[in-house]
Amino acid sequence: xxxxxxxxxxxxxxxxxxxxxxxxxxxxxxxxxxxxxxxxxxxxxxxxxxxxxxxxxxxxxxxxxxxxxxxxxxxxxxxxxxxxxxxxxxxxxxxxxxxxxxxxxxxxxxxxxxxxxxxxxxxxxxxxxxxxxxxxxxxxxxxxxxxxxxxxxxxxxxxxxxxxxxxxxxxxxxxx
Numbered sequence: 638x639x640x641x642x643x644x645x646x647x648x649x650x651x652x653x654x655x656x657x658x659x660x661x662x663x664x665x666x667x668x669x670x671x672x673x674x675x676x677x678x679x680x681x682x683x684x685x686x687x688x689x690x691x692x693x694x695x696x697x698x699x700x701x702x703x704x705x706x707x708x709x710x711x712x713x714x715x716x717x718x719x720x721x722x723x724x725x726x727x728x729x730x731x732x733x734x735x736x737x738x739x740x741x742x743x744x745x746x747x748x749x750x751x752x753x754x755x756x757x758x759x760x761x762x763x764x765x766x767x768x769x770x771x772x773x774x775x776x777x778x779x780x781x782x783x784x785x786x787x788x789x790x791x792x793x794x795x796x797x798x799x800x801x802x803x804x805x806x807x808x809x810x811x812x813x
Contacts, residue, residue: 638692638693639690639691639692640690642690642701642708642778643688643708644656644708645687645714646685646714647711652674655708657791659769662783663691668693669695671690672699675687684714703722710730710734711735725743725745729747730749731750731751751767758809760806760809761802763809766806769784769810788803
């Protein structure tokens with residue numbers, strides 16, 4: 638099985654971090670992975686997206702042309718990538734920021750007010766992980782346990798307090 642994923646939003650929303658977590662999770666689960674970040678020269682506030690492939694077989698190309706999953710953290714990202722999601726695919730939007738509905742009838746769409754939930758739960762910078770929690774719940778692409786192992790691997794020792802916040806954010810997303 639191969640999971641082709643596009644994560645997209647503005648720089649500073651944690652898109653590349655989210656992709657890195659997914660890639661590490663795939664490695665922990667002994668899968669073949671590819672992580673391909675893309676961002677504009679303006680960095681924070683500019684456009685940012687990341688292609689992630691998690692597969693049981695070698696990954697032929699890191700480019701995701703027809704994703705099975707799209708996580709869109711803003712309206713421009715949704716508009717840019719919604720047409721490329723394969724029929725039957727999954728689209729997860731941060732409905733706090735994405736203000737236009739998906740009109741396609743051939744994809745599964747989930748609107749999660751991730752930025753509002755981040756604020757309500759005192760999870761600064763956790764909207765991206767809340768959306769990942771929803772992805773885990775709806776697709777089972779990785780397990781919560783694998784996510785925890787990946788977070789423990791990625792978060793530097795000086796910021797271990799972030800592990801607990803990320804675990805809380807995953808649960809908020811799974812409960813949404």
